[in-house]
Amino acid sequence: MAGTTPDTDDKTPLIAQWLSPFRTFARIEASGGLVLVGAAVVALIWANSGWSQSYFDLWRTRVGFTFGGFSLYKSLEHWINDGLMAVFFFTVGLEIKREILAGELDSLRKAVGPVGAALGGMAVPAAIYLAVNAGSASARGWAVPMATDIAFALGVLSLLGKRVPLTLKVFLTAVAIVDDLGAVVVIAVFYTNQISAPHLLAGAAILALLLGMNAAGVRRASPYALLAFLLWIALLKSGLHATIAGVLAAWTIPARTRYTAPRFGHTARKLADAFEHCPAPARKGFISKNQIHALEGLEQAAARAGVPLQRLEHALHPWTAFAIMPIFALANAGVALNASPAQLIASPASLGVLLGLVIGKQLGVFAGAWLAIRSGLGHTPAGLNFRHLHGAAALSGIGFTMSIFIANLAFPGNQALADAVKLAVLAASVLSGIWGYLLLRARPLDRTQGVGKPQVSDG
Numbered sequence: 001m002a003g004t005t006p007d008t009d010d011k012t013p014l015i016a017q018w019l020s021p022f023r024t025f026a027r028i029e030a031s032g033g034l035v036l037v038g039a040a041v042v043a044l045i046w047a048n049s050g051w052s053q054s055y056f057d058l059w060r061t062r063v064g065f066t067f068g069g070f071s072l073y074k075s076l077e078h079w080i081n082d083g084l085m086a087v088f089f090f091t092v093g094l095e096i097k098r099e100i101l102a103g104e105l106d107s108l109r110k111a112v113g114p115v116g117a118a119l120g121g122m123a124v125p126a127a128i129y130l131a132v133n134a135g136s137a138s139a140r141g142w143a144v145p146m147a148t149d150i151a152f153a154l155g156v157l158s159l160l161g162k163r164v165p166l167t168l169k170v171f172l173t174a175v176a177i178v179d180d181l182g183a184v185v186v187i188a189v190f191y192t193n194q195i196s197a198p199h200l201l202a203g204a205a206i207l208a209l210l211l212g213m214n215a216a217g218v219r220r221a222s223p224y225a226l227l228a229f230l231l232w233i234a235l236l237k238s239g240l241h242a243t244i245a246g247v248l249a250a251w252t253i254p255a256r257t258r259y260t261a262p263r264f265g266h267t268a269r270k271l272a273d274a275f276e277h278c279p280a281p282a283r284k285g286f287i288s289k290n291q292i293h294a295l296e297g298l299e300q301a302a303a304r305a306g307v308p309l310q311r312l313e314h315a316l317h318p319w320t321a322f323a324i325m326p327i328f329a330l331a332n333a334g335v336a337l338n339a340s341p342a343q344l345i346a347s348p349a350s351l352g353v354l355l356g357l358v359i360g361k362q363l364g365v366f367a368g369a370w371l372a373i374r375s376g377l378g379h380t381p382a383g384l385n386f387r388h389l390h391g392a393a394a395l396s397g398i399g400f401t402m403s404i405f406i407a408n409l410a411f412p413g414n415q416a417l418a419d420a421v422k423l424a425v426l427a428a429s430v431l432s433g434i435w436g437y438l439l440l441r442a443r444p445l446d447r448t449q450g451v452g453k454p455q456v457s458d459g
Contacts, residue, residue, distance in 0.1 A: 033155025036400070039326035040333040040426065047334030059331050072233070080331045081408060084324045086232055086246040088401075091320045092180045093250025094313040101255055104174035113369050113378035114171060118178035120368025121396050122146040125360030129352035138349035141410040141421055143186045145356025147402030149429065150176035151321060153395040156433045160440050164391075165383040172392045175365065183402050184247050188240060191409040195239040203234035203245070210252035219254055219308050241409065253312060258304035267301045325401055332404050333426065335419040349417055350424035357397040357428035358435070365393035391440035397432030399425050 046055045059080075064073030074082065105111040125145035133139045150173055157169055210227050218224075228249035236242035259267070275294040281287055287295075369389055372378035403425040411418040 043334035089246030093247035114174035116372030117369035120364035124364030125356030199238035361397035395436035
């Protein structure tokens, strides 16, 4: 098949071919970030308008179902935070698995830089928050400033156009993916309620079935979707946060092709020839049974040549970017400003979040990446210098989605404290976005120096 498009293959640089799927991903994430901003603004205006009561009443509405002796009823807000966000976490899980198997984390040398940056970007903000809130009840929110919202961050980078290289977007995405993995672990370990052993065992059995289907070669999405739903219910009842089911289910999705490119090409040409040379059907506008069989064979060959993990990730990205995350923002960003914003942000919890995201993230991400690369263990991203690295570290302070999510888990019985922390997350995300933008826009792109080269001294 490659021989039919020699011009495209010959003239397109190999690196551009490799980065093409990431360009699509980045465009979706960046555009989704703009929608996310719009949803957050609408939520804030609605929650502080003359119709504020309708905002809070809407999300408290109880919705559910009864099936035989089993019933499940939750508020609309819970369905969004525990249900829709499980799909978001499923997509995150797919991204993490792909990056580990065939992305920026598929080798130790490539992974050391993003992993070092992410670990620093989690540890330093958490330490700052705990230092500000030591000994108080608000210390439970130490994980709130650990997270990075990649949709917002890529949205800011998209405003800079060609001033930043695509490799910076790849690097920041890899950091955010490791960051997300860390957040999942933190949620599972530190924000878990009382455990129900029977439901946890049921979840383990369902997870074993999912892994068994993978090992048996099952590639259709519907069996995985059914068992993933049952896993979600089991974990919801177990005491673990239900969104963990999304990540666990994602790791069971097959990530290999059954057909090599030559084999698929041979099979596709054979079936296409069979379709073309079948006798014409008796009625115009219809195809013969043999042509139907040829098409079915072509569909099966295409399914075997594809990778289920990539297919699902590609299908879900627009839904998470343009529907799930904006709905989450609409339901959770509506903070009632009963006190002045200055008073809310001045509380220890808010101050810890603000300092953790704006300052802690910069220090942690920059220091972690710098140490990993300068030690010689890490891979130097092509075309990046210290100013790029500093700008990426600043943008990683955009916490938003995951930070608000963790705030809900950290302060479930204290709405006033949760609202104050959410407002601090919003303020810190805006400040980090502006600061990162200014850092990266400060001067034109310099493609001649890399982070790992001794002569680089800027930033």
